Amino acid sequence: MSQPRIAVVGNPNTGKSTLFNALTGLRQKVGNYPGVTVEEHVGTAKLAQIEVQLVDVPGTYSLAAHSPDEMLAIDLLTGNLSGYAAPNAVLIVLDASNLRRNLFFASQVLELGLPTVVALNMTDVARDKGVSVNPQALSELLGANVIEVCATKLEGFDALKQALQSAVASPQPSSLQIMPDVRAKALELTADANFGNAGRVDIERALIDSDSYAAQRIQSQQGDNAIAILQQAQAELSPNAPLGAEEARRRYQWIDAQLPNLVEKAEASPKKLGDLFDRALAHPLLGTLGFVFVMATVFQAVFAWDVQMMEAID
Ligand SMILES: Nc1nc2c(ncn2[C@@H]2O[C@H](COP(=O)(O)OP(=O)(O)OP(=O)(O)O)[C@@H](O)[C@H]2O)c(=O)[nH]1
Numbered sequence: 001m002s003q004p005r006i007a008v009v010g011n012p013n014t015g016k017s018t019l020f021n022a023l024t025g026l027r028q029k030v031g032n033y034p035g036v037t038v039e040e041h042v043g044t045a046k047l048a049q050i051e052v053q054l055v056d057v058p059g060t061y062s063l064a065a066h067s068p069d070e071m072l073a074i075d076l077l078t079g080n081l082s083g084y085a086a087p088n089a090v091l092i093v094l095d096a097s098n099l100r101r102n103l104f105f106a107s108q109v110l111e112l113g114l115p116t117v118v119a120l121n122m123t124d125v126a127r128d129k130g131v132s133v134n135p136q137a138l139s140e141l142l143g144a145n146v147i148e149v150c151a152t153k154l155e156g157f158d159a160l161k162q163a164l165q166s167a168v169a170s171p172q173p174s175s176l177q178i179m180p181d182v183r184a185k186a187l188e189l190t191a192d193a194n195f196g197n198a199g200r201v202d203i204e205r206a207l208i209d210s211d212s213y214a215a216q217r218i219q220s221q222q223g224d225n226a227i228a229i230l231q232q233a234q235a236e237l238s239p240n241a242p243l244g245a246e247e248a249r250r251r252y253q254w255i256d257a258q259l260p261n262l263v264e265k266a267e268a269s270p271k272k273l274g275d276l277f278d279r280a281l282a283h284p285l286l287g288t289l290g291f292v293f294v295m296a297t298v299f300q301a302v303f304a305w306d307v308q309m310m311e312a313i314d
Pocket residue numbers: 010011012013014015016017018019058059060121122123124125149150151152153
């Protein structure tokens with residue numbers, strides 16, 4: 001039997017590749033996905049009892065794809081990429097110091113319904129900012145195992161491997177739903193002959209965003225009838241605003257309602273000298289005075305101190 005596959009996804013710069021490298025070591029290969037110029041990074045990770053294949057998916061802020069290469073993350077996760085079955089589980093990497101923005105994409109991925117583990121990374125950066133995230137509360141909210149890690153310091157890896165192992169050995173599909181009405185409509189349309197064999201997630205993304213690559217693909221593969229049906233459904237689901245804007249509004253409303261239970265902000269740790277300089281130079285008045293001082297010194301140096309300087313050099 002081939003090894004179970006786990007896709008590593010998340011916003012850009014959250015530490016996915018650092019985690020992927022630490023978990024797979026040298027047992028990885030780089031290839032290219034068919035049809036798009038995106039590198040494919042696959043490696044083998046040894047968990048407690050089994051070995052799994054990890055796929056390092058390029059970072060993305062949203063599942064709203066506007067080009068074939070952006071569509072890659074969706075196709076990988078839905079098993080829509082030729083030659084690739086859907087992964088057995090997903091590892092979402094979150095930047096703990098930037099939870100609000102990271103939860104947008106995480107909520108979209110969780111709605112795909114795959115068994116999911118969440119790595120709460122950058123816990124050291126969050127700590128320096130005086131931010132602490134409650135992993136228990138986050139786990140309850142997302143309905144997924146949340147493991148605190150620090151990828152660069154290899155902290156939390158035993159617990160992470162354990163969680164990945166359970167996600168594969170006894171998979172529990174994620175059940176988070178923030179847009180149940182859109183889901184229900186998409187499911188209904190999968191049975192509509194106008195949509196041929198288009199998948200639920202593609203239809204859902206095309207419903208939400210009519211400029212998306214998912215919508216373009218449905219148009220080219222299923223034709224104009226399908227698009228007309230999508231437009232009517234969009235108008236019914238969100239009569240006052242485009243459904244894409246409604247998606248952002250609903251997701252952030254959900255996130256903002258939960259954030260106070262998830263994040264605690266202590267007084268930031270004592271400021272470093274560099275932070276104090278940064279703050280002074282970014283201040284409207286102090287920053288302007290600093291700029292004037294630097295420019296005046298340069299001006300003075302060029303016009304009044306030039307002779308002395310040249311003599312000193314001679
Ligand atoms: N302080 C700190 N830095 C980290 C941590 N994890 C990763 N980094 C750093 O964050 C930067 C980005 O890490 P990557 O692993 O390249 O992030 P990525 O998610 O793969 O980024 P993309 O591939 O661009 O989406 C690197 O400089 C890492 O060394 C962490 O837990 N703490």
